[in-house]
Amino acid sequence: MFSRIKNLVAAVLLLTAPTVALAQMDGHGPDAWQVTGVAPDDTLNARTGPGTDHLVIGAFPSDATGLQIVTCVPFLTRQKRSELTESQRANLPPRWCLVESPDHGIKGWVSARYLKEDTSAARPDMHPLVAEGVALVRRIYDRELSARSASAIGPLHPSVARRYFFPDGVARLAQGARGHPLEAHPLFGAQDADITQLQIFPAPERAMFRGMVSVHATFRNFGHPQQAVFRLRGDGSFDPPALRIMRIEHEGWAFP
Template identity: 60%
Template sequence: MRIRHLLALVFLILSATSGLAQMDGHGPDAWQVRGVAANDNLNVRAGPGTKYMVIGAFAHDATGLKMITCVPFLTQEHYYALTDTQRASLPARWCLVEGRDQKTKGWVSAQFLGEDVSRLQPEMDPLVSDAVALVRHVYDLQLNASSGSALGPLHPSVARNYFFADVVARLAQGNVGADPLFNAQDTQISDLKVFAPDERAMFRGLITVHATFKNFGRPQLVVFHLRVDGSLADPALRIMQIEHENWVFP
């Protein structure tokens, strides 16, 4: 019942912005680099692919990036009209991006781009911001995996990078049923947004992150609970629970 009430409230607040994004197809106003090691940079190339020369670089944590276009170019309607086989055969996606300073501009691999959450909540606690980025990264990986082109974050061999050990153990048992991220076995996802709630995003070390999206046009809300996992050699945020309207995982 609590999820149902949250869902109604969240989609009432987001209806204006999500409707616009759905019509114009541009997505977020700004993008950030993610998935790049702290001691590395994201190469900027003269064209959409590794065969083109490197003409610059973005820092591993660069924010405020402006996306100009991407190839292959597909609208939501085009993408969802494709079969799974056609999606899997699509070439890797590259985007023409301009830096915040408007000096660095070129093509980068889309797998290293995500919504700029620092602009959405500039005063967000750094730990909360990291939690939002982690959940968004998990969704990005899962969407890529759905096309068969990558290993998803729910696979037991990599899940420990994102989840607590007991969650990984449950995933390893199998027979999870519905996808814990999308609460469904079949998906057609649109309007995905990941954000921290306005109130009590962090309370006594527990961080809450919300994800909203539409699956086959039906609004969904997923609530993630995260903590710093002190059992790791290098303590870091991990997801400990995923809450849906009528069930909780694990």
Template identity: 45%
Template sequence: MSGMANARRVFQMVLALGGVLFLSCGQEVQAEADGPDAWRVVDVASEDVLNVRMGPGTDYAVIGEFAHDARGLQQVTCVPLVPREIFFEMSEAERAALPPRWCLMESADNSTRGWVAQRYLGEDFAVTGEDAAEQAPDPAQEAERLVQRLYRDHLQSMTGNMTSPLALERAGDFFTAPLAERMASEGLQADPLLDAQDSDITNLDIALDEERPMFRGLITVNADFRNFGQSRRAVVRLRYEKGEPRVIRIEHEAWTFE
């Protein structure tokens, strides 16, 4: 069965189940393999908390809470369970029809465990001490992962399940400070990631440039995808800013966002 056929089959199964995967009492579910090591709470006001519920939805009772700035959260699973490769093969309409995503999370000290809406979760890459020395991330690979997360979150934001990484409160996590400030002050006239007013994105593939991934301090990551069946490529240039990779420029066939 082709990848797209698989995607549509899974999509239909998700809709048939109402978008909810029920877990039997005591059953353990493995975390998604392609996720980060930890998560943090985002988009929650400093005077508020993130409710932790008994099940994946607001109809379930609140059984705990995470602080507005909680970090180091561990993800057990999320529903609907749509693997990344299948998500990227879905059409925009299919992604928009998916129910809101909820994740079963556990606090860093294991004291709180329950379901929260995924839109309030962001990846937590902070490592210190011995952990930092052991991981010693490769700069180019870190940049590649940042671009993968940028596009993934952007597509998910189109379904209403997440705040867009182009939004003021998140742009600084992906773009250099000057570019994030320009986005905030001038706004966006066009989609800098997809170069299209209307989109139906499938077959997204993001990888380091094979010929010259790093050159004179710049890292190049290519984002290849199909929009309404037409092959497109965005060339993303990054550099390190305060120890983190950040997007400095995105090049399209007819224009450049910088």
């Protein structure tokens, strides 16, 4: 009974996480953000610095999703923010964040009031935890494919992998970076990849079972159909708990 209650509390905490960019991205916030509060026929200006007096160098569409926060000012960790008095919080300057689009085509400073957690992958008929699992798997593929085209750091790099994996997965990726190669690419199940027709969706049967979320990714690699099955659980080491990948299953092998 106690374990069932603990799991329920963890799920509630996960679903009630803050949805605005109020805290520095220190590993505990959402993995992606979307524009909010901008009229459909308008855009969100991206500037050279944190403030309206800085030059506009680009613009994000009003429905932009998958945005990555590089940093925010004023810099505050969750712990430090919790230590401030109500008066100190009220006197903080407006928060601005350096934001980048998924394809790295747009990058600039925007007001944090126009950002919220990316929930674009959610469907009304989908359990919120399953929707979060689908969104996380979609983000990891989007970042990997975008990084390949732009020669940027991908989601499997040990410096950012904790946003997606449990510590044992991060440790295995770090071993691979130090010269202990993986059997194959964890996302594609092969050493080389030319990916087309990528689809990500909840497992057709038991998308959520005893606290574990299952998500399928299907695609063609060099024209050959493949499938990866992601198993995710809430990671209680985060506050609030965050869904992370515990296992990726391919035909004949699994990561980690």
